[in-house]
Amino acid sequence: MDFLSNWKAVVLLVIFCTHSLWLAGHMYIHSQDALNPWKLGGYAMYVEPKRSMDVRLYSVNSQGLFVEEYANLAGFTRGNFNFNFYCKSVSESSLRALFAENKDLYNKDLQIYFYSPRFYTDPLRTETEYRGVVRIVWQDENSFTYQSNMCGERGSVRTGGI
């Protein structure tokens, strides 16, 4: 009872419980291979080599051929939490940032592919693996539709605008 009558102690208890729940959530999502173990406060750094998402952009021309595009991905990366959630669908705001930072990509249908290295222990190696794709199709000068397919989960077709 003494403890509970001290409101500061209760606040600390609430913070401790919240921290514990956060850690449990981190462990669960990490066990599903859907989150960067080095980040997001789960204390799972140094359990495997650092992974960074490799993002490759292709425009699709009128003949259906893929042409690799080299773009500034700073805003796109930030808008997707630096890809620390490996299976999260791409956000509309990040696509808007991509087009705002790369005016030459306006009105180009795009396919953005995601790859990340995976650590294998037998034999010891890392291999780059396909993680997902987002397909962007322009509907008119100001709007586009996009569909993510991350970690094998196909998202719904969404509409975005600039």
Place this chain on the structure above:
Amino acid sequence: MYSSLFMETEGAIVMVIATVVYAFFAKYRQLAVYVFAAGLLLSFVPGWYSAANHTWLAAWMLVPAVLFASWWKETVYTNYIRYTLGLVMIIAAVQKLIAQTYLDGSYIAWLSNYGSTTERAFSFVCSNTGSEVCIWYLFIGAAALLWQVVAGILILVGVKHFIFIACEVSFLLTVGLYADEMNFQVLNIALLCMAFQFGMSRWIAVVCIILLHIDLIGISEIIDFFYYGFFI
């Protein structure tokens, strides 16, 4: 954009320096945690998804100090530090168990082959190279994991025997050297001092400040400089 960058670099450094200076004087110690909490939150919020784990640890542990006028003497607060530190040690060990890369020695083997200069420190214990894991890597991985569990439990129970504290500080410094990341270890040592209400003696504070300066350059870079004659 500029203000965000300022907070992440110059602003954060200025606030950390102010915190350290204030912390040396009992009269300003409460102000120190306010300055620290403000600096930490302002730099943490814009890029929380990329913040390092020591930033998260500092946020969970040090920001609640603002609740107390004399936080370094409050048993409730120092108990909170102790329980959280013990919990974090055990969770770090559980994360290693989930990843299954320590009990088989594979991650130590990978670092010994492909890591930075300091991370290859144990490469001499095994003659093989490349894709195989030798028994010594397994032993080192398992020992590190076991110590994290033992230390976590002893901290939770409240054991503050000199031998245990000396072993834990030695472990933290060894890991800091190995991973070439002293800032996390300095934070852990400071939290240990707070948890057990030892206070940080001046010589430990001086050692920690020196370690933080070394951390700005990087131990691997310093070793490479003496080995190759230039920074890589």
